[in-house]
Amino acid sequence: MEPKIKILLNDGKINEKRIKILKFIEKSGSLNKASKELGITYKHAWDEIKDMENCLNEKLLRTISKGRKGGGTTLTEKAKEILNDYEIYEKGINLEISDKFWESLSIMSARNKINGIIEEIEIEGVAAEIKIKVNEPVEIVALITRTSAERLKLKKGDAVFAIIKATDVMLGK
Known part of the structure; x- marks a missing residue:
């Protein structure tokens, strides 16, 4: 749907x-x-x-x-x-x-959930770009709404997880 x-x-x-x-x-x-x-x-x-x-x-x-x-x-x-x-x-x-x-989504595959630390947050207009350091030299960049970034109270150094589904990346804390 x-x-x-x-x-x-x-x-x-x-x-x-x-x-x-x-x-x-x-x-x-x-x-x-x-x-x-x-x-x-x-x-x-x-x-x-x-x-x-x-x-x-x-x-x-x-x-x-x-x-x-x-x-x-x-x-x-x-x-x-x-x-x-x-x-x-x-x-x-x-x-x-x-x-x-x-x-x-309430059920997710563990293989699609990757832990990391927020390295950088760039907020512009209605979007927020979150750079997550997974391990050297791997970095994930998630594009979420400004509202979601504010709701999660994301800040540099926070431990987060990225949920990868097809071509989308969701961020949780």
Whole structure:
């Protein structure tokens, strides 16, 4: 079972579908190409963008006229800021979901549990990178949420264990 969380910003006016439209416009340089790629009509894509612009009271697209050969569309700084913010929220939520999943596991194989000492903690935004010294020269790096690092009260020199499952590493204390 894979949990899915929807991110809705500005009373739902900024959502995954609209973010995809902005991303495809950024990638293709064209609202027309973006709408075709997403399988929606040009009018529908335009209406989605206009609805966001009305909600934010800011332009999200900049059109470029190039005469007979057509033009193009680029994102405004506000649109790029929205994409960046959305990506940060999305990454943070995905990290939190991952942490909750691992915390819910009650049975684990001893061979997947490795003891070590925290050598370094780097917290940036919603993520925390924990470097764990297992033994010379082996080091494990775990990426967890800032919230989880704070909840575990992790600090340099703490004895911890890393639980390795497929490509994920969970940290416990």
